[in-house]
Amino acid sequence: MSKTTSNYFPKIQDITRAKITLNEVAIHTPLSKNQGLSEKYKANILLKREDLQTVRSYKIRGAFNKIAQLSETELQKGVVCASAGNHAQGVAFSCRKLNIKGKIYMPATTPRQKITQVEMFGKENVEVVLTGDTYDAAEAAAQNDCKRSGMAFIHPFDDPQIIEGQATVGLEILQDTTEPIDYLFLPVGGGGLAAGVGSYFKQVSPQTKIIGVEPDGAPSMKKSLEAGQVTELEQIDKFVDGAAVKKVGETSFSVCQQVINQMVTIPEGRVCTKILELYNRDAIVMEPAGALSIAALDQFKDEIKGKNVVCVVSGSNNDITRMEEIKERSLLFEGLKHYFIVRFPQRAGALRTFVDLVLGPTDDITHFEYSKKTNREKGPAVIGIEIQRKEDFEGLIQRMKENGFVFEYLNEKPDLFQFLV
Structure with a gap:
């Protein structure tokens, strides 16, 4: 049955019908308390585990x-x-x-x-x-x-019946909780999940504050809500591929206008940090879009203290070959990985001097490319250094200067960084 999308808003009966349709197809995924996150944020943090779904996502x-x-x-x-x-x-x-x-x-x-x-x-x-x-x-x-x-x-998000199917995530969350939910964090790509889950909450749990979360590199819903109309982005960062769209859906946008209390964007590097933290601590495998909701908690750490909070983990379809890139992006974001062009004097022992006098006791060279120049006094090397604490960076810079090493810092020069590293 076709539905007009003008003035469309998902109805409880249509969401309930979708739940019945999905009974033998979609798993009723767990809503589980995460002890580590709850202790960190001094709140009751519950994860809706759509990463455990039949196809490893809510889709x-x-x-x-x-x-x-x-x-x-x-x-x-x-x-x-x-x-x-x-x-x-x-x-x-x-x-x-x-x-x-x-x-x-x-x-x-x-x-x-x-x-x-x-x-x-x-x-x-x-x-x-x-x-x-x-x-x-x-x-x-x-x-x-x-x-x-x-x-x-079959559109991925801009369709009433798609939205009503995604809304069953919200129905399950409220079936599985006895206490009121104060905050609900939802990843946003095209807006189908946020429109569906948000619409169910607005009708059944209107006191819940709904936070939509997008990656910094693809803030299409945030820009659209600010403009009051669907706004297409010219360029996006595709790293958080499950939530990186240039243009949200007209139908999903119309619903999100009515249900989302606040939109926030998250740096891709922070998303990577959360993927690694949850994997190492809880053995939860998340794709970048799946980690968005959890990555947003840092921005609300004071606001959510003592509250009941739900984060939807939307999926776990993460190619293991991406883990090196995820680790690299996390280290760069956390200020623990730094790249330089260092101009070494072309004499024996120059690298030994660098290792002995410049590197701190816990610093590690993780990347090294050297080109010896026969007609110059100094040969350039691209060096990647991983440090243990963000505060160690100033000491590293100071020791390079004190020992006469001429260098160029690449982290702050993205065009050169991407070309060389």
Whole structure:
């Protein structure tokens, strides 16, 4: 059944119907207290573990709810979607469960791990089509396919039935709590999850303060809410790939305008720090978007003391090959990793002098590239140094100056940094 999106707001009965539709498909994921976070913030911090969902993210909820409500004719023709990640897996799972045909368009740059996951969930019911270098190119190809074939397009977030499926996350949270929830932190990409969960809370738990969280590099919802209309970003940082969109949905934006109390953005480096902390302490594997809600707690540490707080962990589809980059971004953000161009005198023992007199007892050289120049007095080296405490940085700089090493600090020169490191 089609619904008009003008003046649309998810109804309790439609969210409840979505929950019934999902009963044998989506897991009722745990809402569990995290002891470490609760002690750190002196609050009752509960994690809604959508990382433990059937396809390791909440996306199965919206995808299946939408597809299950298509007409018999639409189901026979099959469905099409565009996605580089979790939505693709949700659609693929749904196609196999309902035994219908699906075509999933993904950028040609999509990591093999994600393609394999989609193929695993969809099996023979799904055809993966790799095209273009970006999501936008893949979506354009998918939309053209729909026009030619008459197959139904399953949007990742801008659809009432997608939003109602995601809203079942909120229904489960309130089913599993006996105490009032003071704060709810939600990751925001296209806005489908925030619109769904936020709308349920506004109707059932209106006293809860709803905080939407985006990465610094893709603040599309924040900019849109500030402008009072959907605003497309010219460029985004794609690192937090599950929440990096240039343009939020018209429908999801309209609902979010009514339900989100505050939007905040989080540096990508802080997200990386939280991924590592939760993995090392609690063995929780999170993708970058899945860590957004937890990463926002630092900004509210005074406000949430003594409160009941829920953070939605939206997914765990993290390629292990990204862990080195995650660690690097975390160290840079925390001020524990520093890169320099150091001009070494071309004489024997210059590097030994640097190691003996410049490095502190706990400093470590983690990156070293040296080019010897035959016609110059000094040869440049790119050096990465990891320190144990942020405060150790000033001493490192001071010792380089005292010992006559000419250097250039790269962390503050992003263009040069990305070229050399």
